[in-house]
Amino acid sequence: MRISDEVCGQLALRFEVLLPHLNERQRRLALATEARLLGHGGVRLVARTAGVSETTVRKGVFELEAGDEPLPEGRVRRPGGGRMLAEAVDQQLVPALMALVEPDERGDPMSPLRWTTKSLRHPAGELSRQGHRVTAPTVGRLLKEHGFSLQGTAKTLEGDQHPDRDAQFRYINEQVKEHQAAGEPVISVDAKKKEQLALLPMAGREWRPAGQPVEVEDHSFFAGPSVETVIPYGIYDMNANIGWVNVGVDHDTAAFAVSSIRRWWQARGRRDYPAASRLLITADAGGSNSYRYRLWKAELAAFAAESGLMVTVCHFPPSTSKWNKIEHRLFSHITMNWRGRPLTSHEVVLNTIAATTTRTGLRVEAVLDQGSYPTGIAVSREQLQTLPITAHADHSKWNYSIAPAGGTAPAPRADERAAARRRTLHMLADPRLIGMTTSELDALRAQLAPAQEAQAEQRRYVLRGGRRVATTGRSRALLSDADEVLITIVYLRQVCPQKVLCDLLGINPVTIGQAIKATRQLLDEQKISITPSVVRYFTRAEDLRAWATGTDPAGSAPAISTRHSLTDPTLTGMSREALHALLEELIVPYAALIEQRRHRQRGGDRRLGTRGGVFRQKITDGDRILATILYRRRVCTLNTLAELFGISCSTLWNAINDVLPILDAHRVTITPAECRHATAADLLAAIDEPHPEDPRGGGRQPTC
Template sequence: MGISDETRVQLTQRFAVLLPHLNERQRRLAMATEARLLGHGGVRLVARTAGASETTVRKGVFELEAGGEPLPEGRARRPGGGRLRAEAVDPDLVTALLRLVEPDERGDPMSPLRWTTKSLRHLAAELSRQGHRVTAPTVGRLLKDSGFSLQGTAKTLEGAQHPDRDAQFRYINEQVKDHQAAGQPVISVDSKKKEQVGILPMAGQEWRPKGDPVKVEDHSFFAGPHVETAVPYGIYDMTANTGWVNVGVDHDTSAFAVASIRRWWQARGSSDYPQATRLLITADAGGSNSYRYRLWKAELAAFAAETGLTVTVCHFPPGTSKWNKIEHRLFSHITMNWRGRPLTSHEVILNTIAATTTTTGLKVETALDPGTYPTGVQVSREQLQALPITAHDRHGKWNYTIASAAGDTPAPQGADERTVARILALRMLADPRLTGMTDTELGALQAQLAPDQEARREQRRYVLRGGRRVATTGRNRSLLSNADETLVTLVYLRQVCPQKVLCDLLGINPVTIGQAIKATRQLLDEQKISITPTVVRYFTRAKDLEAFITQSDPEQVPMEPSRYALTAPALTGMNRKALHALLEELVVPYAAAIEKRRYRHRGGERRPGTRGGVFRQKITDADRILATILYRRRICALETLAELFDVSRSTLWNAINDVLPVLDAHGPAITPAEHRYTTAAELLAPTPAKNPRHHHVVL
């Protein structure tokens, strides 16, 4: 009896609906059931209808007739089928694999993969090299079976903890609670990472149409020769859960940090806390708000005087910045908000920060700060000691209070006042009595050096950035212009005062002054421009130099125990004008004689690495000549003379031996003095001929 066409059609329809939803074993058993029901010829018909092999259908029939137990849920085959696993064939495979991926201190120090990424491909290649033939997917399965997984690094090791770490945390918590209970503002401050403005890659991902990512530059370190930057400095109000971000375009200095706090107070703080008399600031131990920076404290003192607030600052211990509230209450949310989004303009940055919110009600305001905050500003130790700062009993370096100026106490200088003072000091240094030039001659020298100075400045930038054309704003934000560097170098080479006096006058740190003098001096040497020094290094204190320029009688300065007292006519045997002319005449031939001697001693050209300062020793060339004149006059013994010049006896004796031939060849006859002093105090004792208050100065 044959199988009807109707049966064939029904079988085709059932297979089309049922078989796509079954696994391998279920399809085999379903086809075997249909074949058994059809009887003779059913196996061939079912196989042709389902598009399967007759052997597969026949195997299913045998399974049904055998009456085996159903397989466990989730299995399509009985256990034991297929090839043996790699670890069964090679029992040493897992041991060899674990030896490669174990921590370095427990693994083989000679392993080729110790300093290589332990990817599945690298591990499989190394195992195969060792004789364990295995594929990358098998390595992944073996690692999972052994309890391994892909993991990144976890920032949990804090290193050596400061012994006062926990105590400082508790103290900060006490201060915060005290200020909040009294209704006083408490803020957490810090600066966020500086960002370049442009179509640059940003970490993270953002939803966009598939296959249409935002196209950005392929190198994040370069966006053009004059790219703008953004320096976000945040202030987080811990009580109100509000943020305020000041986005600067210059350097992240202490002046910028305090300017950000000042702008927050003017925009929000004064209106949110109209009755406030105190302000608590919690900050990191480093960065622009470091407890080590004098400028940070000086700017806060100016802010306290301006607002009338008593400012208390509590710093977190070094290495614990993640505990600062602003990090995880404000900055983390800003980073998440602009992930995967190029910061193409300052407007985009401001709008993205201002749009940052959280489910807990965080609100953020922001503003652009176009101000300039150059580096290199110095606050002297004396200026710091004059500030109204009181250290707390608990770790005074980290915890201190700055009182507002009251009564007749002068207010501390702010950034603007320091800038004005620097401008006035530069005008003072341009005095012809200090430079030895008229204003016209000084201007001509500055114009002559300006092109080379600009070229040298650009060359220095090129060297510092390793030959790469990195992004810069293109603005000159240095404390000293090219003309200022020429002026400072001229005064220094004239030996009017040492670098320390220049630093105190200008409020600039020694590194900035030193670099300016070094670069400008090289240009002077290249252009064969010589600077004639003054005869004596007169000013060792900034206030003496200021007094010399500002007083009504410019030829008199306040009396100070110094070497200038040794130029008195009673000691030298000539008036100061004649002594000045003699010293100026002898300085050049003496310097030439000394250079010839040094040239012979070193056997040729100057060796690299020699110090290039003009004050290499305590005694200058003019001082050596003056000491030789006094020695020829037999004013006092050599030991007393060495004490007066604050040098050793051997140093002074060598100097005298160097000067004597020059003095005999170019100078007048020196006659012995009528009186010989036995001690330095006796020689410097005031006499009717020496005014204890004032004396004549010639530059």
């Protein structure tokens, strides 16, 4: 009997409404019921209408005709159906899996997965190689059943803790509460990570139209040689919940850190706290505001003198920077605000920082600082001791106060030190020190300039590993190429040791040493020789400055050193003019002889990895020749002569043995002196009074 279309339509409508709400067994029995009601041909029609196989419908018909009892609630199939679980078939599967994923706990350091990623396919593959046939989904199910889950690392291990850590935390808390109760400003300071201004990937995501992400460079380290960098230095006001960020474009130095605090005080601090007399600063133990940096303290002393504030600084112990308030009250919110957004310009950086807010009322201001803050500035120990710094009784290295200048001279600011450095460089360009005129010095600088630029580019290439990275701001060196040529000439002229140059210029020895090494290498490559000076050898910065300006430190007479006194005509047997001419005649062949001997000793040319010819001599070549002349004159014993030159007898004896062949080769006649002095004091006392041959005027002759 043919089934009408009306019945087929009603059947399809019932299936559409009912079947989505039934489970597998219920659907099968419902379809079988309709098929039995339709009679012959019902199975095929129901299967076609419901979109299932005829086998499924017949299976339901058989279940209805068998009259089985209903299944327990919650079950769809009778117990015993399907394959057995993998762990039931293979009893050793779970122990083998645990041994793979827990090699440390199981004491198996040789596990095949000890040093690989424990993704599901790796354990499944290794188990299959061991004879346990298993798939990745089964491995995932077994791991979940045994309490495993996907986890990252947890930053909970803080490493070795400083023994005074908790005590310092409590002390900082006490200082903060005391200043806040008195209505004094309390700020937390730190520098944020340096950022490049380019279309570079930024962590995080932000809402954009679907399929229109911001296109950025495919490598985060690529920024091109013309891309600038910015350094945000933050000041967080704990009392007012206000952030102030100084965005620098040069170097993250101590001078930049204090300049940021100074700009905050001028823009916000003195307006928000007009009656303030003290300022508390909490800072990390490292970075540009490290408690070890003398420049940090010197710049703070200058700031205290300008503002009239008693500046108290409390540093957090090492490895505890995350407890500094600025980290989680300001910097974390700034990072969240510019997530997924490339920093392409100064405007983007400033506006993004200034737009940072929180539900607790945080407000942030940002300004651009285009000042120059070069690295390499040094503050001597003597200069630090003159600053009005008072260490606290508790943890004095981390807690100290800096008073306004008061009765002492205020500490110089960075711009004042830069001006003093320019004046010192002008002083060092004295023709008497460098042995050449100003025009000759300019010509030498112009000759070396191309090689210096190529050398600097090669050095940058090596430092960045061949990558093209941003260099803007890094060219703001403390010393220009012309300055490096000048100090190298002064140094190679043996006018003074490196320490004197550091004290004169306020630059650390590393910067001075690198400049001399690089310039000396270029001089050697172009076969340019610098003749050592025979005029003076200055061991103190004040002596060199006094000689160049014509006054002693007190501002009266010219300074006369002990070594200059040893050139007295009574001791040398010749006038100072004749001695000067003799030294100029002998110093070049002597230097050549010494270099030839050193060349033989080292078996070749000077290695590039060494100090590049930067000498460590205790006395100059001119002093060696002078000492040899005095030794031949027999004016005193070898021990007395060594005492006068401030060196050991062995060093002096080696110098004399080097110079004697030069004197003999040039047939220099040295006549013995009429008087031999027993001690250094007797010798200096004998020439203390001027005599007729001395250009200083007449006087008595030394007695024997």
